[in-house]
Amino acid sequence: MKKYFDSCPETINENGLYGFSWIESVLAIPSPLVCVTSYKENGLPNATMQSWCTFDGNEGFHVLFSAVNKNTHMYSSIMKSKHFVVNFPSKDVFMKCYATIENNDYSKDEITASGLTAETALKVNAPLIKECFLNLECKLEWVKEIKENSDHYVFCAEVVGIHMDEEHFNAEKLGRYEETGYLYNIHSPINPDNGDKMETQIGVIHKLGSYDKL
Numbered sequence: 001m002k003k004y005f006d007s008c009p010e011t012i013n014e015n016g017l018y019g020f021s022w023i024e025s026v027l028a029i030p031s032p033l034v035c036v037t038s039y040k041e042n043g044l045p046n047a048t049m050q051s052w053c054t055f056d057g058n059e060g061f062h063v064l065f066s067a068v069n070k071n072t073h074m075y076s077s078i079m080k081s082k083h084f085v086v087n088f089p090s091k092d093v094f095m096k097c098y099a100t101i102e103n104n105d106y107s108k109d110e111i112t113a114s115g116l117t118a119e120t121a122l123k124v125n126a127p128l129i130k131e132c133f134l135n136l137e138c139k140l141e142w143v144k145e146i147k148e149n150s151d152h153y154v155f156c157a158e159v160v161g162i163h164m165d166e167e168h169f170n171a172e173k174l175g176r177y178e179e180t181g182y183l184y185n186i187h188s189p190i191n192p193d194n195g196d197k198m199e200t201q202i203g204v205i206h207k208l209g210s211y212d213k214l
């Protein structure tokens with residue numbers, strides 16, 4: 001039986017959602033886990049975990065971030081430089097990318113401080129994380145507030161170059177999916193029937209097979 005919701009269920013305490021909508025927690029739709037790198041205005045590498053993102057492959061190839069907080073270094077550095085790199089960690093690299101949040105200091109090289117290696121991108125003025133299996137070099141095209149006077153902006157950027165580990169584009173080796181591939185963020189799912197809340201989880205894609213297998 002389906003249940004219909006158009007307001008926050010009484011079982012959910014909105015004060016415990018850290019500003020996120022109750023719909024976010026009821027749906028808990030997974031989104032790709034990435035780390036965005038750019039140069040801060042002082043020239044030092046910046047690194048920001050991001051998850052609310054998607055892609056368009058029709059007009060060239062674009063990455064869209066749906067919720068960039070304007071109070072982050074990512075927002076200020078990319079608004080100035082217009083260049084950045086989207087880095088995809090596999091599970092063995094994830095915790096080092098996550099450590100960039102602890103090392104979120106304007107006077108730090110956030111990549112090196114987190115035990116990772118910063119390399120220079122080829123077409124954009126931004127660092128990339130060597131240990132990540134995929135790096136997308138991006139040029140910012142436009143930004144827009146998600147709502148008037150919001151703290152959060154949509155960023156749309158064209159991907160102008162990609163670095164991909166050959167073992168990951170080979171499905172016979174590490175591949176793109178399952179345990180060794182893309183990571184997904186499953187943000188704090190809540191059961192609206194009783195308010196039970198799960199910790200944020202990390203997921204991978206388990207393939208079911210081609211259409212004729214279903």
Ligand SMILES: Cc1cc2nc3c(=O)[nH]c(=O)nc-3n(C[C@H](O)[C@H](O)[C@H](O)COP(=O)(O)O)c2cc1C
Nearest residue numbers: 047048049050051052067068069072073074101104
């Ligand atoms: C899994 C994960 C996903 C995140 N996604 C976003 C996001 O989509 N937008 C955002 O503004 N912050 C997001 N954050 C929070 C930023 O990574 C965090 O505020 C960071 O310290 C900002 O770094 P900066 O000031 O160097 O840019 C996320 C954090 C985590 C752990």
